Amino acid sequence: MTIAARLFLGFLISILLLIGVGVFALNRIGTVRDTTVAIINHDIWAYRAFQNILQGQITLLEARRAIIVDFMQEKQTVAPVNPDATPPSIAAAVTQWRALAADFSSQLNKTVAVTAENEQQAAAVGNGVRADSWRGITAILQQAQRQFEQLQSDSLTEFNAVEQGDSLTVMASEPKLVDDNKVFGKTLSQAVDALAAGSSAGVTRIGELYAEGRMLLIWAVVVAVVLLILIAWIILRSIIRPLEAFTGFAERVGLGDLTGDPLRVGRDELGRLGKTLNGMAESLRDVSLQSRQLTSTLNASAAQIRASTQEQAASVEQQLAALQETAATADEITHSGARISTRAQEVIQVAQQAVQTSANGLNAVGEAVRAMDAIREQGEVVAANIVALSEKTQAIGEIISTVNDVSERAHLLALNAAIEAAAAGENGRSFAVVASELKVLADQAKEATVQVRSLLGEIQRGINSSVMMTEEAVKRVAVGRERSDVTERTIEAITASVQESVQTFQQIVASTNQQQIGIEQVMGALQNIRQASQQTAAGTRELDVAASSLAELAGQLMTLGDRYKI
């Protein structure tokens, strides 16, 4: 919807609201007016009717009083009853009273009907107070009707007595009629008071209607104002919010920020404006992007050029330093070569002395090896002798076992001989002595074998210990022999190495002399390279200055391009 359509719609709604409020106010004013007119008309009519009723009631009362007064004047005496004594004028007055009574009754009935109708109308319009008032008035009038009917009936009865000339009856009924007339008058007065109260209630009702209408009108005005404010706020919001977005977008573009979301587009005025601004931002973004890319490329190229020139300058400086170091190193090499030559001559002499010393060491090791071989051979002989001795001790042990067995057998033989001698009795006594001696000898032999076996055990343990020690000595001699062999081979290797070193040092001396000549040529070449490097360094410094200017220019362009955030 366009802005013009929104504004037109807002104005239209405002006018309709004003018309509605005006119509409502007129309606409420009409209601108050109608209510006032109705109350005034009803009350005025009721006052007139009540005035007529009161007037009629007085007329009837006066007429009845005149009839009774005339009758009593004409009668003069109480008895007897004489209808002929009633004059015709009284009869005419009675007839006239009856007509007045009929009119009065008609007036009273009409008034009751009107008040009942007013009650229904008040109830219909919702005026409860007025309806109650009219209902009360109607009830009072209906009570007055009943009282009037009774009064009319009693009056007619009295009038009949009057026509009959019955003065006693008239006198008897007169006090009651007087009282009834007073009651009827009071009832009518109550009706008039009720009407006055109803009029006051009507005035109050009019005031209430006016206050109610005023309050409703105020509320209608308030609601209309609120609705108008709401409509105005909606319209302003639908216009101002896009305008704020456009303002923010323009501010961001002005600050160089092109990264925001695109604006809303549409067929209305703001949509077309958003489309135009989006196109403008897109164009600026493309231009900025291309500018940034070109500037970045330029900056990178400048940086590469500068880096290359700096690397080249550093390389040239390193080259010059290397040339310096190379020249110094070559000079040191020259001096070192001379010292190497001198040292090499000294080393050659020392090495030749070492070769001679190694030969002496080899001779000493050879003698040690031969001595160890002799020790080993003697140890082996000793071990063989000990083994032979051990075998002989074992043979002695076997012999001892045999002797022990023999002594055991002799022991048993002597015992059996003793048993046989005992069996022989006295004849065997001498034999028993011999057997006993034999047994003693056998036991002694056995004890001797035990001692010999003990000694042999000790000898055997000593032999075993000697065998182990001899074997250990032979093993150690073998180890010493192996180590001597290793020492011999080592000394031979050292001797060979020293001889090779002598030859090497002799070659070193010759090479050092040739090296001195070559280093002098190198020194001349280094001088030429140094001059060329100094010229290259000067050109590199000029190139570095130009690259630095280019990089600075690219940096400024980057700063300008960075103002736009893409």
Added chain:
Amino acid sequence: MNRQEERANAILDLRTRALAERPGGITIETPKRALIVVTVGASLLGIDIAEVVAAIPFEGCARMPMREPAVLGVIGRGGRFYSVIGMRRMLALSTAEDNATGGPDHLLLLRGGAPHLALAVDRVLGRFDLAGGGGSFDLDGRLVAFFDPETLRSRFGRPAPDAHP
């Protein structure tokens, strides 16, 4: 001092005493009894020499399925079967002591009829004339218990005939 040395000393003492008790010297007439003294474990047993036929080395025996645990087996000697009675088992010595001192070394062949009995003892020390009574004798301060073979015969066979073979 081991067991053999103790036995050797005992033999020497016995020899000295025997020489001292030879006729011609100072003798005290005391009733003595000729016994074959044997060792069974740590005990010394004395058997009447008249009950013994011979003493031989114990070289094993043929094991037989017998009900008595004390009977080790049988051997043949001089055309007879001898039931070998293990004195250690007979005296109810412990098996641990049996393992510590080794098995029996000697057999004593007893006189008497069937069954012929042979006592397996640790060692037969010899013939000794010992004084004493009441079933015990003194051998150089050591107590020698008298062992009657009749207890074996009443247990393992018929009573021996009066006449010796």
